[in-house]
Amino acid sequence: MRYLSTRGGITPIPFKDAVMMGLADDGGLLLPETIPTFTPEELESWRGSSYQDVAFAIISRFVDDIPAHDLRQLIERSYATFSHPGVTPVVKKDGVHILELFHGVTLAFKDVALQFLGNLFEYILAERNETMTILGATSGDTGSAAIHGVRGKKGITIFILHPEGKTSPVQALQMTSVLDANVHNIAVSGTFDDCQDMVKSLMGDLEFKKNYSLGAVNSINWARVLAQVVYYVYAWLKVAAPGQKVIFSVPTGNFGDIFAGYVAWQMGLPVEKLLLATNENNILTRCITSGDYSVGSVVQTLSPSMDIQVASNFERYLFYLFDRNPARVKEAFAQLKAEGRITFNSGETARMQQKFCSASVDREQTLQTIGNFLAETGYLLDPHTAVGVRAARELAAGDTPLICLSTAHPAKFDEAVIAATGKPVPVPESIAKLQGLPTRCDRLPADQQALREYIVRTMTAS
Ligand SMILES: Cc1ncc(COP(=O)(O)O)c(C=O)c1O
Numbered sequence: 262m263r264y265l266s267t268r269g270g271i272t273p274i275p276f277k278d279a280v281m282m283g284l285a286d287d288g289g290l291l292l293p294e295t296i297p298t299f300t301p302e303e304l305e306s307w308r309g310s311s312y313q314d315v316a317f318a319i320i321s322r323f324v325d326d327i328p329a330h331d332l333r334q335l336i337e338r339s340y341a342t343f344s345h346p347g348v349t350p351v352v353k354k355d356g357v358h359i360l361e362l363f364h365g366v367t368l369a370f371k372d373v374a375l376q377f378l379g380n381l382f383e384y385i386l387a388e389r390n391e392t393m394t395i396l397g398a399t400s401g402d403t404g405s406a407a408i409h410g411v412r413g414k415k416g417i418t419i420f421i422l423h424p425e426g427k428t429s430p431v432q433a434l435q436m437t438s439v440l441d442a443n444v445h446n447i448a449v450s451g452t453f454d455d456c457q458d459m460v461k462s463l464m465g466d467l468e469f470k471k472n473y474s475l476g477a478v479n480s481i482n483w484a485r486v487l488a489q490v491v492y493y494v495y496a497w498l499k500v501a502a503p504g505q506k507v508i509f510s511v512p513t514g515n516f517g518d519i520f521a522g523y524v525a526w527q528m529g530l531p532v533e534k535l536l537l538a539t540n541e542n543n544i545l546t547r548c549i550t551s552g553d554y555s556v557g558s559v560v561q562t563l564s565p566s567m568d569i570q571v572a573s574n575f576e577r578y579l580f581y582l583f584d585r586n587p588a589r590v591k592e593a594f595a596q597l598k599a600e601g602r603i604t605f606n607s608g609e610t611a612r613m614q615q616k617f618c619s620a621s622v623d624r625e626q627t628l629q630t631i632g633n634f635l636a637e638t639g640y641l642l643d644p645h646t647a648v649g650v651r652a653a654r655e656l657a658a659g660d661t662p663l664i665c666l667s668t669a670h671p672a673k674f675d676e677a678v679i680a681a682t683g684k685p686v687p688v689p690e691s692i693a694k695l696q697g698l699p700t701r702c703d704r705l706p707a708d709q710q711a712l713r714e715y716i717v718r719t720m721t722a723s
């Protein structure tokens with residue numbers, strides 16, 4: 262299996278090189294040359310399998326340069342850190358299947374992929390006798406999951422940028438209370454989009470990328486998306502009858518999670534629709550419902566991890582929407598840069614609507630959903646999950662089983678949850694013990710040159 266770029270500018274490379282390249286060297290995103298498929302019989306044969314077995318069955322189809330035994334070990338080690346034996350269990354509440362993705366070390370769905378990616382990096386670096394410098398942007402969850410995914414691993418230095426004051430206090434603490442010498446948190450005076458731009462543009466400087474062996478932990482890294490494909494298949498196996506289609510409702514920011522659902526569908530998973538739920542940062546909802554992809558300003562909401570305008574992985578989907586034509590992808594991103602929007606023709610918009618439906622959920626609706634769901638079912642939703650549940654209430658009528666992805670534990674967003682319920686949130690031990698810990702974090706303006714100088718200074722001093 263080899264990997265190509267959405268922008269057509271690289272010679273296809275094997276999986277391990279794709280993991281290390283992160284952002285494609287031509288500025289695009291890496292994708293497998295073909296998406297492998299499974300038959301309905303193969304899918305049925307995985308029923309009752311453990312999460313780890315399903316993970317191996319899926320991931321091994323995309324990886325042919327790691328021996329099966331080693332890949333199995335990487336998977337076993339990654340999911341041994343989860344507190345639930347089912348890794349990503351599904352619970353049914355009020356007719357809704359909630360796919361709980363928050364049983365990892367930092368209590369958000371990012372752990373599912375970042376535990377795996379951390380181990381994968383360690384494996385590849387040891388094999389090649391190399392070191393690397395990870396550069397990542399976070400609106401709150403990727404950062405802590407990445408830091409905990411690579412913590413204690415040899416030969417890795419990590420720089421994580423977050424928008425200053427715009428994550429939840431728990432998210433900030435999960436990152437900045439890690440004082441290991443190779444972990445560098447940077448609070449940027451700007452938005453998540455500024456952080457993501459700084460990361461992408463610095464990675465686009467190929468000389469700098471090479472000199473510092475820069476690697477990516479964001480979902481621009483294909484391995485992130487790949488690991489997330491697994492839980493769509495696993496959840497389907499728990500919920501659906503043979504051949505039965507389901508709807509997945511996915512609270513969306515950077516389009517990585519829902520793109521993993523799209524890949525699962527292309528592989529052969531019976532899916533009726535992917536329901537893309539946004540908060541007030543609703544550029545993707547506007548795009549899917551009316552073809553209007555025009556970038557606005559990032560708005561602060563109750564679901565801060567989704568306070569994103571320009572979603573990285575949308576480019577991966579556009580590659581398929583544009584019939585795998587890199588020239589059309591390049592044209593779209595040139596237009597985005599020049600005009601702050603991408604124009605879709607009516608045929609393209611109609612094709613998006615065959616796969617996706619979408620709704621945007623505001624602050625009041627998020628609060629109501631958390632409050633009502635608790636009152637009706639006794640189950641506490643975090644604000645991101647509430648956005649997905651509320652959007653599904655609006656769009657997913659009928660008998661098709663509905664699976665809502667629960668992307669974070671409510672205790673990470675206690676202010677929003679208390680505002681919705683008027684009750685304190687039960688605090689897991691891993692969060693309680695963060696209170697009062699010393700923290701370390703530097704500040705930078707939203708400026709690529711400032712980041713470059715910071716990295717050079719830090720790496721020279723270490
Ligand atoms: C808790 C939570 N929910 C949902 C999302 C959206 O996921 P994605 O960016 O993959 O669309 C994020 C982060 O992006 C998140 O941290």
Ligand SMILES: N[C@@H](CCOP(=O)(O)O)C(=O)O
Binds near residue numbers: 481566
């Ligand atoms: N919500 C994310 C934003 C970055 O998304 P990623 O999936 O591309 O890493 C976060 O929590 O940082």
